[in-house]
Amino acid sequence: MQLNRFLIAGAALCMAGCVTSHVEDDRETTTGLGEGESIVIMAKSYHQGNETEADYITCIEKALRGGSKGLNVVPHQTFVDELFPWFEPRTAPADTKGLPMLMKRPGVSEAIKDLGVRYIVWLDGDTERVAEGGSLSCAAGPGGGGCFGFAWWQNDADYEASVWDLVDRESAGTVSADVSGTSFLPALVVPIPLIARTQTRACKGLAQQLRAFIVQ
Amino acid sequence: MEMPTIPNPRMEKIPVSVAVRIPAEFEHFVHVEEVLGKEKWTIDLGRSNASFFSQLFDHMFDSTVILKADDDPRDYQFDALIEPSIEGFEFSVPSQSQSDAFAVWIRYRMAIFDSVGNRASSWTVSAYGKSEKEGLGGSDSLRRAAVLAMRDAAALIIMQMEKTTKIRQLADGPLAPSEVAPDEMQADAEAPPESSEPESVIGIFAIGGIDDAAE
Numbered sequence: 001m002q003l004n005r006f007l008i009a010g011a012a013l014c015m016a017g018c019v020t021s022h023v024e025d026d027r028e029t030t031t032g033l034g035e036g037e038s039i040v041i042m043a044k045s046y047h048q049g050n051e052t053e054a055d056y057i058t059c060i061e062k063a064l065r066g067g068s069k070g071l072n073v074v075p076h077q078t079f080v081d082e083l084f085p086w087f088e089p090r091t092a093p094a095d096t097k098g099l100p101m102l103m104k105r106p107g108v109s110e111a112i113k114d115l116g117v118r119y120i121v122w123l124d125g126d127t128e129r130v131a132e133g134g135s136l137s138c139a140a141g142p143g144g145g146g147c148f149g150f151a152w153w154q155n156d157a158d159y160e161a162s163v164w165d166l167v168d169r170e171s172a173g174t175v176s177a178d179v180s181g182t183s184f185l186p187a188l189v190v191p192i193p194l195i196a197r198t199q200t201r202a203c204k205g206l207a208q209q210l211r212a213f214i215v216q
Numbered sequence: 217m218e219m220p221t222i223p224n225p226r227m228e229k230i231p232v233s234v235a236v237r238i239p240a241e242f243e244h245f246v247h248v249e250e251v252l253g254k255e256k257w258t259i260d261l262g263r264s265n266a267s268f269f270s271q272l273f274d275h276m277f278d279s280t281v282i283l284k285a286d287d288d289p290r291d292y293q294f295d296a297l298i299e300p301s302i303e304g305f306e307f308s309v310p311s312q313s314q315s316d317a318f319a320v321w322i323r324y325r326m327a328i329f330d331s332v333g334n335r336a337s338s339w340t341v342s343a344y345g346k347s348e349k350e351g352l353g354g355s356d357s358l359r360r361a362a363v364l365a366m367r368d369a370a371a372l373i374i375m376q377m378e379k380t381t382k383i384r385q386l387a388d389g390p391l392a393p394s395e396v397a398p399d400e401m402q403a404d405a406e407a408p409p410e411s412s413e414p415e416s417v418i419g420i421f422a423i424g425g426i427d428d429a430a431e
Contacts, residue, residue: 046346051317055350084223085371088342089364107226 019181020197024055025213027173029165033214038072039064042078044124045089051126054082054158056203060123060161064208071211082111097168118167119214125159127199147187154182157202161181161210166210175213177193217240220363222263222271225374232387233279238266240285242301251309253422259307261362276377288389296336296386297329303340306359310349318354319346320361324369327379330390337381371423381396 033039044050057076064071067204069213080087093102103109126193136149157179181196245268247259272281281292289297304323310316326339345364347357378384 047344051315081223084225085374086226088371090368091371091375105226105230111226212241 002176019179019198019201021177021179021201021205023177023209024173025173025175027208027213029168029170029172031119031163031165031172031214031216033046033071036072036116038074039117039119039121039214040076040115040117041076041121041123042076042087042092043080044047045087045092048094050124052123053126053199054099056127056146056159056199057123059200060121060207060210063203064211069211069215071214072116074117079115079117079128082115083108096164096169099164099166103169111202112166118165119128119172120164120166121210122162122164124162125144125157126201127155130156134185136191138186138187147191148189149187151185152182154180155196155198156180157198157204159206161206163213167201175206175209177202177209180207219267220366222268222275222367222370225275225370227276227374229278230276230378231278231295232383233295234273234277235283235289235292235297235385236270236273237283237297238270238285239289239301242266243285245302245322247305248309248324250312255305255309255311256363257309257358258364259305259358261317264363265302265366267336268366268370271426272373273298276374276384291329291424295331296383299329299334301325301327308353309363314347317346318349318358318361319344320365322365322369326373326377326381328386330385330386334391336386336391336395339377341369341372343372349425362371365417390410425431 007084013096023069039182041057041064042202043052043054056057061073061075065073068160085091086105094100114196132151134149134151136151138147157177160174160176162174164170165172177200181198181201183196186194187193236415243263244263245265248256248305249259250256268423269282270282281294283289283292283297301324302322303325304321306321308319310330313319314327322343322345324341326337326341328339343365345361345366345368347361359361
């Protein structure tokens with residue numbers, strides 16, 4: 001009997017942590033961040049259909065800044081405002097071929113130099129619910145209430161970060177994170193949520209790999 | 217509502233002295249719309265639009281004077297007169313788009329006159345803004361989407377106004393009679409998806425305070 005309880009508890013713990021992740025990079029040039037140099041994290045334009053969440057960008061920024069080897073990260077809104085209107089969703093360069101022309105615009109290269117930005121990291125992708133199932137019903141009456149049933153859902157987080165070197169005006173490469181997580185919600189009177197933190201895992205994985213990619 | 221501000225653009229000022237005439241309906245616009253027959257949205261952008269465009273033209277041109285609706289332009293000296301107006305406003309909420317985002321489309325018209333009142337050009341600018349839903353109501357998200365659409369319009373105007381309207385030429389004096397009354401121009405990179413939107417989202421634009429009251 002006690003063995004069964006341990007098995008059930010073990011299975012529940014496993015289910016709570018059932019997240020699979022795959023992070024990889026594809027390098028095109030050597031990178032490195034010198035003294036006083038910084039990076040900026042940007043979302044690719046929603047004019048091109050990108051739906052990267054604002055909180056994911058904030059998470060990546062925080063993760064890269066944090067720790068003893070934190071990078072200098074310029075807040076993306078500061079960067080966009082300082083370079084207005086050249087990094088708006090409609091006007092931002094779609095690829096590195098547009099960088100030389102952009103740098104010739106009045107005040108653009110000076111603003112980038114003042115901010116110390118060496119790399120722009122363009123984020124593309126989002127977290128989506130791809131499957132769900134089960135059923136859960138709750139009822140309440142004068143004597144109390146409760147829920148019974150079982151529900152589950154699966155979220156997939158696919159993100160790609162393209163790193164542009166503003167000094168050499170070329171693409172340095174890409175880092176991608178593909179994370180899948182399944183959450184469960186069993187209920188026997190009281191619901192017990194076993195949530196897979198898919199997006200958080202994708203943030204940590206991508207940030208860790210990005211830091212290694214940029215600093216080498 | 218806090219007035220939206222526009223950053224100082226990285227561009228060379230256009231050497232033209234302009235007057236900007238703000239029509240009353242541009243400055244005070246309230247839009248009320250019922251979405252899918254249940255959510256009533258009231259959009260009051262107040263002076264935000266006028267304030268935003270006044271800042272924009274002040275950044276863009278050598279000198280700018282803002283005229284009120286009842287000011288007589290003949291009392292002022294300028295090379296060109298710009299009169300912005302709003303031709304259309306559309307929005308979508310998450311329950312319509314089946315996403316987590318609010319989206320706003322604004323269609324502006326920029327009428328440009330020379331110093332003696334001849335129409336030099338009439339230019340349509342279509343802008344788009346999108347913001348993720350945050351909080352329970354959505355008022356702040358819709359307001360942010362509207363401000364992003366205004367900012368999108370500002371970026372378009374900075375990039376294309378001189379080329380499309382040839383406003384710089386008006387610094388050399390009024391138009392010759394043969395140059396008056398040009399065709400309408402479209403300078404929008406992305407037309408709002410009028411045909412794909414449900415009829416219920418078609419509306420007229422505004423900015424100031426946005427209240428959503430589910431009824």
